[in-house]
Amino acid sequence: MNSRVLVLNQDNSPLMVCSVERAFILVFLNKSEMVRASNGYKLHSVSKSFPMPSVIRLNRYVNAPYKGVNLTRQNIFKRDNHECQYCGTRKELTIDHVTPRARGGVDTWLNLVTACKKCNAKKGDYTPEEANMPLRRKPHKPSYSIFLKDHMNGQAGEWDSFLTGHHGHH
Known part of the structure; x- marks a missing residue:
């Protein structure tokens, strides 16, 4: 049961x-x-x-x-509706650091978003502004x-x- x-x-x-x-x-x-x-x-x-x-x-x-919602890949995907936050596709999803790790970006709800592998590679070690890839939605801490x-x-x-x-x- x-x-x-x-x-x-x-x-x-x-x-x-x-x-x-x-x-x-x-x-x-x-x-x-x-x-x-x-x-x-x-x-x-x-x-x-x-x-x-x-x-x-x-x-x-x-x-x-x-009650914190655990910060996991699955929960980030869920929060972002299983859509790439840059192009909207639902294929080949991974996690992207908005402020790249290489630039001191941390693992938090506000710095992690769902991204497809293509956008993730394209964005590289840039911020969304630098890469000219605006986020469709601002990441938030889910309730x-x-x-x-x-x-x-x-x-x-x-x-x-x-x-x-x-x-x-x-």
């Missing part, structure tokens, strides 16, 4: 995605309440069955440090809730209202 559960902070803001087991323990320890059971599934314990959580909310506010959406699979509908920022009173 590898269903994922969306964990909301006490103020209903998305906090993290965790496994059903972990969510279940949080609920069981009374650290959270079940907001919505997933499609009516049940988790069975020895003596009674519990609804399987899809969304849970913590009972007390957790001051979560910014965690955007990435939470990747875990949704079939649960999209159940989580949408929580991730879009419309927190109705449930």
Whole structure:
């Protein structure tokens, strides 16, 4: 069972995605309440069955440090929509340092973009300005809730209202 559960902070803001087991323990320890059971599934314990959580909310506010989205190739591609940030192609993608490594460019969200091998080679050790290859979009540090959406699979509908920022009173 590898269903994922969306964990909301006490103020209903998305906090993290965790496994059903972990969510279940949080609920069981009374650290959270079940907001919505997933499609009516049940988790069975020895003596009674519990609804399987899809969304849970913590009972007390957790001051979560910014949940960083890991800086990985895949996540940069994802942020950039799997498109070369110079020409827009989706073929032969790699990662480009906006300010080249050779010039002190570092590995950060703001200095790494998706580029196709052709543009990457063409740009070489130049900045976009010098190479006259303007970036289509300014690189940014993605927000965690955007990435939470990747875990949704079939649960999209159940989580949408929580991730879009419309927190109705449930």
